[in-house]
Amino acid sequence: MSGGLDAPMSTPHVIDEDSFTLAANLPTGPVPVEPYRSPEFFELERERVFKRAWLYAGRIEMLPEATSYFVKNIEVVKASVLVTRGKDGQVRAFHNVCSHRGNLVVNTSCGKAERFVCRYHNWAYGCETGELLGIPDQKHFFEVDKRELGLTPIACEVWEGFIFINMQKSPEVSLLEFLGPFGRTYANVPFFNLDETIVIEADFKANWKLIADAFAEPYHVPSLHPATLAPGFAHPEQNRYARPLSARVHGIHRHFSAYGNPDYVPPPSSKVERLVYIQDTGGVLGGDASENAAALAAHPAINPTKNPNWSADVTWIFPNFNIDYSTGGFWTHEFWPLAYNRTHWTLRVFIPRTASVRHRLQLEHYACRWGEVVLEDVTNCERIQRGLESGAKDHMILQDAEMLIRHNMRVLDKWVKADTVAEALR
Structure with missing residues (x-):
């Protein structure tokens, strides 16, 4: 007998010809969460990943x-x-x-x-x-x-x-x-604003992959960052859920290009932001106007589809390092495991020397905005860790925009099982 209350409910699956997941030849099923909560898996990561990568x-x-x-x-x-x-x-x-x-x-x-x-x-x-x-x-x-x-x-x-x-x-x-196609694709990207750095770092009671995952997809932007990122990185009609412009794998590494709302302007209530906002430098993540921005945007690896509504690129070098680019420059994330449920995270935002009072105000606003955004991201990870350690769920259900997470888990699985690095890289 079928149907009735005991019949499983599911959403019909529609194959998206533009699916990032399918284009990367990745499976689409649920992903196990045991690697996020297992002390034994953490020891495998220590020996098989961090001591070899x-x-x-x-x-x-x-x-x-x-x-x-x-x-x-x-x-x-x-x-x-x-x-x-x-x-x-x-x-x-x-x-x-x-x-x-x-x-x-x-x-x-x-x-x-x-x-x-x-x-x-x-x-x-x-x-x-x-x-x-x-x-x-x-x-x-x-x-x-x-x-x-x-x-x-x-x-x-x-x-x-x-x-x-x-x-x-x-x-x-x-x-x-080790870098493989990533190293070739991102060679000769122009790096600028190398004079100073804004450094934000903290320890969190969460697995290192949860912290990395927080910066690996924009699907959460409208819900987790409604006042900070969502106005500039989503659009109520054109891109309600901040779907990436592109998302690709580069061997064991990966990237996604974030959408930027072309209609965004700071609201009247954001008086400081209205003083410093520059539309052509990545919106809320643009720290500086620079003649170098055009050279960065022209590089074939950056915003590879050359979509005019681009705001930033997130690149994830396996296992635990991000280099992210916008027209205002670049920033990096490091996700260092301390235990299976503890992580030391470091953000470095590279900025130029101050050129004027307005410029200083702009950079201070830039730093404050970064602090707001990352606090929303990483503090949520501690809540996820508690949820996963409860044992209530054994799998996570990933959307197409979360392809980078799926790819990382697949690569990680290969590394902990491989006897040689050559095998892990295949």
């Missing part, structure tokens, strides 16, 4: 001159990483660990130094190659060979000014192989 460490501007350095703490792989620029201009990375007793050598976040001295017993290391320069009272050690006791190197490569590291002692693939 190339990880973003910083921008080249963080090493402005020879002997500059910065320290990157990466809790998920339990590493303190010292990134340096030698007198030869080469960028290198080392474990920030003394060869004597395992103490952390450098305890400041950044600076300049021709040598690094461990303050436990004053063992000294060079900034160039991490070589051991000196051991106090060396004559009372037994069979010590300083040539074998330098800082332990970490594989380090630079792509388009972005510094990546790999925690494998001998990486299975190069950075360019």
Whole structure:
């Protein structure tokens, strides 16, 4: 017998010829949520993903001159990483660990130094190659060979000014192989407004993928950001649900292009925004008017459909790094796991030096708007984590505009199951 109250209710499925999901050859069924709440899966991620993938460490501007350095703490792989620029201009990375007793050598976040001295017993290391320069009272050690006791190197490569590291002692693939088609597609994108950064960071009681997912789709914009983003990124008639202009996979990486409302102007009640708003720089996410905007928009990777109603591109480099572009410049997100249900998130918005009083007001408004938007995004993730950990649901139902999330889960599944990185990249 069929029908009646016991019959399942469903919405008829209509195949969309413009479906981002189908174009990416992805399945369309429910996606398991166990990877968001499982301590065991988190350990698989630690070993199979973060200890094998190339990880973003910083921008080249963080090493402005020879002997500059910065320290990157990466809790998920339990590493303190010292990134340096030698007198030869080469960028290198080392474990920030003394060869004597395992103490952390450098305890400041950044600076300049021709040598690094461990303050436990004053063992000294060079900034160039991490070589051991000196051991106090060396004559009372037994069979010590300083040539074998330098800082332990970490594989380090630079792509388009972005510094990546790999925690494998001998990486299975190069950075360019890891980036694959993404690296080729986004090569030579012009980066500008590199003078200063607005940095917002926080720890959240949520799985790292939930934080990443929050920035991976615009479907939530009308409901979660009704007053901040929705007026500029949706349209009551033309694009009510902020559907992306494009969404594509690039090997293990991915992007979507966000819609921008061409009719948006700040409402009369937004008096400060009306003073600083510039229509041609990404609306509410445009921080600066710049002659560089045209060169950015002309790059074939940016807004690849060249839709005139474009506002921003979100690119997600697997596993945990976003580079996002608008005509006002670019910004980055880092989603660092601390535990299966804890994440350290960092947003860096790159901005120019202030050129006038109005310009300063514009940039301050820009920073405040960013704070409003991301607070709405990431605080919601803690509520999702509580919901998932309740066990009430075992799957999530993803819409076509949430294709990036679906793709990430598929790639992640391959990485935790693959015995080699080459297999994971296929």
